Each structure stands twice: as structure tokens, then as C-alpha cells.
Amino acid sequence: xxxxxxxxxxxxxQMGNDKSIKCEQNLGHDTMYWYKQDSKKFLKxxxxxxxxxxxxxxxxxxxxxxxxxxxxxxxxxxxxxELGDSAVYFCxxxxxxxxxxxxxxxxxxxxx
Amino acid sequence: DxxxxxxxxxxxAEGRAxxxxxxxxxxxxxxxxxxxxQIHSQxxxxxxxxxxxxxxNEMASLIITEDRKSSTLILPHATLRDxxxxxxxxxxxxxxxxxxxTFGKGTHLIIQP
Numbered sequence: 001x002x003x004x005x006x007x008x009x010x011x012x013x014q015m016g017n018d019k020s021i022k023c024e025q026n027l028g029h030d031t032m033y034w035y036k037q038d039s040k041k042f043l044k045x046x047x048x049x050x051x052x053x054x055x056x057x058x059x060x061x062x063x064x065x066x067x068x069x070x071x072x073x074x075x076x077x078x079x080x081x082e083l084g085d086s087a088v089y090f091c092x093x094x095x096x097x098x099x100x101x102x103x104x105x106x107x108x109x110x111x112x
Numbered sequence: 113d114x115x116x117x118x119x120x121x122x123x124x125a126e127g128r129a130x131x132x133x134x135x136x137x138x139x140x141x142x143x144x145x146x147x148x149x150q151i152h153s154q155x156x157x158x159x160x161x162x163x164x165x166x167x168x169n170e171m172a173s174l175i176i177t178e179d180r181k182s183s184t185l186i187l188p189h190a191t192l193r194d195x196x197x198x199x200x201x202x203x204x205x206x207x208x209x210x211x212x213x214t215f216g217k218g219t220h221l222i223i224q225p
Contacts, residue, residue: 004155033212041197043156045212055211090155099146099203101213103155 003027004104006091012110013081021076021107023091032074033092033101034066043090049074050096081111115139116200121220130187132219134200137181142204145176146213147185149196149221156199156215159185195223 004025013019025032031050037043047066048055054066063079078085091104117135124130136145146161160167160174162183167174173186187194199218203211 035212042217043150043199043213043215045214048212057212092155099144099161099201099213100158101156102158106153106155 004091004093004102006089006104006107008107009105010108010110012112014112015081015083017081018077018079019081019109020078021089021091021109023074023076023104024072025091025093025102025104026072027093027095027102029093029095029102030071031094031096031098032068033094034074034076035090035092035103037088037090037106039087046089047074047076078109083111085109086111115202115214116216118198118200118216118219120217121222123222123224124187124190126192126223126225127189130190130194130221130223132185132187132198132200132221133182134185135182136200136202139180139202143202144204145174145180145183146201146203147172147174148199148201148213148215149194150199150218151193151196159198190221190223192223192225194221196221 007022033048034046046060065077068074088106088108090106092101094101144161144163147159148156150156162174176183197218197220199215
């Protein structure tokens with residue numbers, strides 16, 4: 001069974017569109033994350049979320065918003081997509097903000 | 113910003129032990145050392161973590177110096193599948209809140225056949 005899954009794996013869309021990436025974890029973890037890996041391969045935290053708080057990296061534009069329908073899911077919504085949003089987005093989860101985090105396979109977003 | 117320094121790249125012969133160094137001279141008393149790796153086109157994978165004692169699991173061993181200012185990840189018998197970028201990260205283990213990981217540039221380990 002896949003521990004952390006993301007859909008879709010690839011997403012190609014045009015500038016200005018709104019899109020969502022879904023993430024699900026079946027590990028029973030209470031904390032989930034979104035990371036962005038740009039073309040230079042730098043991995044950066046975007047959001048951390050548990051049932052108590054949402055921590056937003058201050059560099060993330062407010063066009064990005066995480067939404068958690070339940071503890072097992074943390075979806076990423078992106079409005080008004082821009083060329084610079086092209087990257088690989090990784091979802092991850094952990095128990096109680098542990099440093100031992102489990103990552104999904106990534107979603108490669110290409111904005112044209 | 114990452115609080116660790118790692119060599120950009122390293123080579124290792126298949127079957128030999130791969131020793132990956134990491135400097136973290138400003139590590140705080142409550143911070144652990146974590147190691148992750150990212151195989152090409154995959155998500156990062158947790159390997160091991162430790163506070164001050166040496167640790168070993170089925171994937172690797174972690175050696176932390178007594179002053180905790182540096183550490184070495186050891187892959188005892190490297191295989192071609194161990195070719196990846198290895199990240200050394202320092203952070204508190206947990207303790208509430210929801211903090212992500214701060215990745216640096218990592219070490220690109222290439223296992224040679």
C-alpha cells in the first residue's frame with residue numbers, strides 16, 4: 001500500500017488557470033506538508049499543517065492555499081497560475097511534527 | 113537557510129562503504145541530525161536520525177562526533193541503487209507545532225560499477 005499518494009503525477013496547464021493537487025496519507029499521521037522543488041532542485045517547505053495550526057512559509061504567494069478535508073488529506077489549490085509556478089510539488093506527512101517525514105512521489109506542474 | 117554544510121558530490125565504488133560527511137557547527141542542544149536521500153525523480157526518503165549517540169538501522173549508520181558539530185552517514189555496502197542526493201538536516205525532533213524540513217543542497221553520491 002502506498003503510504004503517501006499524490007494526484008495527478010503530471011499536470012500541464014496554461015497561465016491564469018486554477019488547479020488543485022491532491023494528497024492522501026494512510027499512515028495515521030496528524031501533520032502534513034507541501035514542499036516545492038524548483039528547476040534547480042532546491043526543496044523548500046511551503047506549508048505545514050496539523051489539526052491545530054497552519055504554518056505558511058512567508059515566501060509563498062497567497063495564490064497558493066492548502067485545504068484539509070480530514071486528517072488524511074491535504075490538498076493544494078493554486079489560483080491564477082504563473083510560469084514561475086512550474087516545479088515539482090511534494091506532499092509529506094509525519095506524526096506530531098516529527099522530523100521523520102514520509103514523502104509522496106511528487107506532482108510535476110508545468111505552466112505554459 | 114540550511115544549517116549544514118555538505119560536499120557537493122562524491123563517488124564510491126559499488127560494494128564499498130560510502131561515507132558522507134556533514135558539518136553542523138551551530139547545532140543547538142535540542143536539535144537532532146536527520147538524513148534523507150532523493151533518488152532521481154522520486155520523493156525524498158527518510159534514512160536515519162540521531163541526537164548524540166551513534167545510530168544504526170537497516171539502511172545506514174550515523175556517526176555523530178562528541179561535540180555534535182559534525183556527523184557521517186555510512187552506507188556499509190553501496191549499490192548502484194544508492195546513487196542519489198543525500199541531505200543532512202538539523203532540527204528539533206518534534207514538540208508540537210508543525211515545522212517542515214529545511215533542505216540544503218545535499219551531496220550527490222554516485223556509485224560507480
